Amino acid sequence: MRRFYAVGLCDALGLGMYLSLSVLFLDRAAALTNQQIGIVLGASGVASLLGAMPIARAAERLGVRAVLGALFAIRCAAFLALSAVSSFGQALGAAAVAGLLSRGIGPLIESGLISRVGDAQAVGTLARLRTLRNAGMAAGALPAGAAIAGGAAWGYRAVLVASAVLFLCCAAVCRGFPASAAAPGGPGGPGGRARILRNRPFLAITALYGGFTLSALLLGIGMPLWIVQQTQAPAWSVTLIQLLNTVIVVVLQVRLSRGSERLARARALMCLGGLLAGLGALVVPLTVLGAGRLDLLVVVGAAVLLSLGELLITAGTTGAALLHIPQGHKTGHLAALNLGFAVTTVVGPPLISTTVSWDWAGWVGWAAFFTTLGLLALRVPQPRSRARREQVATVAA
Structure with missing residues (x-):
C-alpha cells in the first residue's frame, strides 16, 4: 500500500x-x-x-x-x-x-x-x-x-x-x-459499460455525488467572487478560507469517514453534509448586515460549514458507492463515480458565477439545492447481498 x-x-x-x-x-x-x-x-x-x-x-x-x-x-x-x-x-x-x-x-x-x-x-x-x-x-x-x-x-x-x-x-x-x-x-468493453448502466443505485449515488460536489466549487469559486465584489472583507480572506478548507480536510478526513462502510451511517453522513452545505450557503449573504470584521467572521463561518459538509459528503458517497460495486469491477465503477465530479467541474463554474450575481437569492437557491440533495440521500437503497451481486455479475459477464 x-x-x-x-x-x-x-x-x-x-x-x-x-x-x-x-x-x-x-x-x-x-x-x-x-x-x-x-x-x-x-x-x-x-x-x-x-x-x-x-x-x-x-x-x-x-x-x-x-x-x-x-x-x-x-x-x-x-x-x-x-x-x-x-x-x-x-x-x-x-x-x-x-x-x-x-x-x-x-x-x-x-x-x-x-x-x-x-x-x-x-x-x-x-x-x-x-x-x-x-x-x-x-x-x-x-x-x-x-x-x-x-x-x-x-x-x-x-x-x-x-x-x-x-x-x-x-x-x-x-x-x-x-x-x-x-x-x-474483468472484461472491458461494452459489457463493462452495460454493467454500470444496469446498476441503478450506483448511478443514483454518482448523480448525488456530482450534485453534492458543487458545494466544493461554491467554496472555491462562488465565495471568492462574493468576497471581492459584495463584501468589505479584506481580499486576503480569499486565501484564508482556502487554507482553512485544506487544514480541515487534512485533519478530519479520516476521522469523519469512520463507519461509512455501513449504509445507515453513509446515508446519515450524506444527509448531514448536504444540510451543512446548505446552511453554509445560507450564511454567506449575511455579510450585507455588517462590514469589515463582521464580514470576515461571516465568510470564515460559511467556509467552515461548507468544508465540513464537503468532508461528510465525500465520506458518505464513497461508503455508499463501494457497497453497490460488484467484486472485481471497482476500477470501472470508481471511474464512473469520478466522472460525476468531472461533469460538475465543467458545468459548475459558469453556473456558480451566474448565480452569485443574483445577490442573496442565488445563495438561498443553493441552500435549498443542497438541503434537498441531503434529504434525497436518505433514500439510497440497500445493496443486494454479496452473493447475489456476484451471481448477477457472473451471469452478466
Missing part, C-alpha cells in the same frame, strides 16, 4: 504545482489572450470527460499496474511539451493530452489501493489517500507561488518541468506495484 500512497502524494504535488499557476502560465509565459486561455482550459476539461471510462476499461483488460505506468509516462511527456509551448496551437494540443489523462489516473490509484482490502477497510484507506493528496496539492502551491512572485517566464516553465519529473517518478514507482494490483478486474 505504501507505494500507492507514495504515487498518490507525488501525483498531487505535481498537479498542485500546475493548477496553482496554469492560468498565469498561459498568460505570461505562453502569451495567450484571455479568449485563447479559456479555450485551452475548456478543451482540457472536455478531454478529461472523454478519457475517464476508456482508461478504466483498458485497466480492467490490461491491469492497473501496466496502464497506470503508461499514463504517468505520457503525462510526463505532455507536461514537458506544455512547459515549452509558445503558441496557441501548441498549448491547446499539450493541454488536451494532459486533460485526457487527468480523470483516469485517480480512479486507477484508488482501485489498486483497495484491491486487497474489504469494504470495511476501503473507505478509511481512501480517506487516508485523500488526506495525503490534499496535503500534496497544498504543498505543490508553494513552488508555484515562488514562480508567480518572481514573475519570470522561465520560472513558470521550470515549475512545469518539475511537475513532469514528479510524474516520471510516479511511473517508475508503478513498476514496483504488486502483481495482485495488476490483475485485470
